[in-house]
Amino acid sequence: MAASDSDEFITETFREQRGRLYGVAYRLLGSSADAEDAVQEAWLRFARQDASSIDNLGGWLTTVVGRVCIDMLRSRAARKEVPFQNEMPELAVIDDAEGAPEDEALLADSLAAAMLVVLDTLSPAERLSFVLHDMFAVPFEEIGPIVGKSTNASKMLASRARRKVRGAPRPDGQRRQERAIVDAFLAAARNGDFDGLLRVLDPNVTWHTYGAHGVDVITGATEVAATAQRRARATGRAHPVLVNGMPGIVAWTATGKPVGVLACTVVAGRIVQIVSSRDPQRLARMDLPGSPG
Known part of the structure; x- marks a missing residue:
């Protein structure tokens, strides 16, 4: 694939995924501006990758957005007063x-x-586990590495978040x-x-x-x-x-x-x-x- 064709393929692939990625980021971050920033960061990382080496582009992009978002959530939690x-x-x-x-x-x-x-009100790990699994059907096997937990631990995080959300x-x-x-x-x-x-x-x-x-x-x-x-x-x-x-x-x-x-x-x-x-x-x-x- 020529360089120009490769660039066009990467751009078009990302454009197709962008709406879903924004939805993931917005539900994780609760802020349109922060969601846009997370999606933009995912684009920058994707543009540096060899797309042909990625088996599941949608899953790879979701993982990247998830990792960017959990870093942002943890940064928020670390601030004492904002x-x-x-x-x-x-x-x-x-x-x-x-x-x-x-x-x-x-x-x-x-x-x-x-x-x-x-x-x-959820912790960053609870929020990410719940949103990715219950709202976007991401398997716990993929969620675990994003939050730095085992598959079973990520299931427990989502379960705990689910109980809290039921009070909505x-x-x-x-x-x-x-x-x-x-x-x-x-x-x-x-x-x-x-x-x-x-x-x-x-x-x-x-x-x-x-x-x-x-x-x-x-x-x-x-x-x-x-x-x-x-x-x-x-x-x-x-x-x-x-x-x-x-x-x-x-x-x-x-x-x-x-x-x-x-x-x-x-x-x-x-x-x-x-x-x-x-x-x-x-x-x-x-x-x-x-x-x-």
Whole structure:
């Protein structure tokens, strides 16, 4: 094969695989920009290879993208504190008052975002094992070397991730049950009912609050309950929303200024995780429902 023919073959092969590779990278990284970077790195490595020496081009490219992504995920995990704009997931906020939204397309988009939020709670190895196997049917024999584990160990990682993902919100009666739990949490916070807060909080609940300069993490039902009471006193009005598919709240001052957006993950009738944004500039740019102004 002439050099020009070889270059054209490599380019065309990569173009055919690019959409799938981007899908893998986006589900692993949860960021369009990072996914593009991972796919570009795979292209650079592919262009340096002799394509005729690769038996399974699709599998080889998937392996490369997987290795690039797990390096990026591990790099993220190694950072102690990162800027809000680099790590906070995009927030899909839609009205959840009186059973809204009626628009199923909006709900579907929100639930898709919810899956990315759930995936973000997994370790890099869990995330890669689950995404590659369950979403893209990559055999565990190929996943093991990417994560540096045996085949059986990668199966266990995917199984553990699968159990966590099952807690993701669903558009059915479960959503109404989860909303009731979040409403009870809000009512207890506003009424100063500390025991009521503890009844709806998991003992090991975590609350991640993202601000303009980083993230603050609170762990444990007692600390979370105390924080909820304190913040409720500064809120003029709270409006029920879905945030990335999860039941949440938009908090406003009495004058119509947004105080924060909060989303709760509910498992077995208790809140196990809260994620909130309190960055004024980020909130000001968002189209938030329920303004009292």
